[in-house]
Amino acid sequence: MERSDEVLFYVGTYSPVGEQGIRLCTLNRSTGDMRVLEGTSGIENPSYLAVNHAGSVLYAVSEKDEGEVQAxxxxPGSKVLSPLGSIRKTEGGAPCYVSISPEEDRIFVANYSGGNVNVFPLSADGSILEMSAQIRHTGSGSRQDRQEAPHPHSVIPGSTGDRLFVCDLGLDQVIIYRQEEDELVKQAAVDLPPGSGPRHLTLHPSGKWAYLINELNNTVTVFAKDEQHDELTVLQHVSTLPESYIAGSDDSGADIHITPCGRYLYASNRGHDSIALFLIDALTGLLEPADWQSTGGRTPRNFAILGGKLLAANQNSGTIVSFHIDGDSGRLIPTGNELEIPTPVCVKELK
Incomplete structure (x- = not known):
């Protein structure tokens, strides 16, 4: 199905179970044009997706009060999805993130309103086995409107699947766990400034640094990362918004990604409805703000870098907009192409 000038990707949405909540789409590498090829129904609110390296299995959370995760x-030919094995309950509400271990023998789920993180082993065919471990956070943060309880928002594997970085928006912490047999053991917790709301974390290709987007105070935090033990040390906090801009109640940080070359970091701003570009210092890992590009829509909850393009998923305007990434500067250049999909909230490349 895929031609040499095309890249395939899946889109997760907030959709009722009877609608096509996951869409299979194609991107033209040259023009930035996008098309919907197929749709999959049967899962409610598949708001976050993960695809294994072989491109043979997709995992999706079902973000609802009684959360579930499904494979x-x-x-191999059509790239159409079909249910694989049992649907697993996450024993927590609003699962909003799923990730795959480097060994691809487990998946990890963060439950936003449930306050818990799950570990599910995988069978040889990629189907999800019964939950093997979970942990529930306790406590609260400084903002009672958003941090009245723990809110794990993402879980990112470290150098190996035995270590996990959990970003808890409600606790203003990135908590590092080790998996020991059937338990998650807390190794360390990195405190963020009160009211930060840590959301998503991404690791630099060099392994030396990690970058965190904070939802509530619109900042990116830069960490030095110990490659052996996956320990984090704060190096820098930098705003995702222009200095001249006065943030309002609708402004919040959302997603964060680094180009494969390791030179450019992008962060999305909801409210300001932009993608911020930062230059990464090759020696220190520190960030220098360089540009802000409108996403051409409202509420860019998620975006992805694929095929030399950046695709911004504008949740509240129901569009995915493509941008060319300038190789010399990292700046985003609109391709003039957009794809209409109701409430797109996750874009994942099929490699």
Missing amino acids: FAID
């Missing part, structure tokens, strides 16, 4: 087999 789908990807047809």
Whole structure:
């Protein structure tokens, strides 16, 4: 199905169970044009997706009060999804993130309103086995409107699947766990400034640094990362918004990604509805703000870098907009192409 000038990707949405909540789409590498090829129904609010390296299995959370996670087999030819194995309950509400271990023998789920993090082993065919471990956070943060309780928002594997970085928006902490047999053991907790609201974390290709987007105070935090023990040390906090801009109640940080070359970091701003570009210092890992590009829509909850392009998923305007990434500067250049999909909230490349 895929031609040399095309990249395939899946889109997760907030959709009722009877609608096509996951869409299979294609991106033209040259023009930035996008098309919907297929849709998959049967899962409510598949708001976050993960695809294994072989491109044979897709995992999706079902973000609802009684959360679930589900596996789908990807047809080798058509790339159409079909349910694979049992649907697993996450024992927590609003699961909003799923990730795959480097060894691809487990998946990890963060439950936003449930306050818990799950570990699910995988069978040889990629289907999800019964939960093997979980941990529930306790406590609260400084903002009673958003931090009245723990809110794990993402779980990112470290150098190996035995270590996990959990960003808890409600606690203003990135908590590092080790998996020991059937338990998650807390190794360390890195405190963020009160009211930060840590959301998503991404690791630099060099392994030396980690970068965290904070939802509530619109900042990116830079960490030095110990490659052996996955320990984090704060190096810098930098705003994702222009200095001249006065943030309002609708402004919040959302997603964060680094180009494969390791030179450019992007962060999305909801409210300001932009993608911020930062230059990464090759020696120190510190960030220098360089540009802000409108996403051409409202509420860019998620975005992805694929095929030399950046695709911004504008949740509240129901569009995915493509941008060319300038190789010399990292700046985003609109391609003039957008794809209409209701409430797109996750874009994942099929490699």
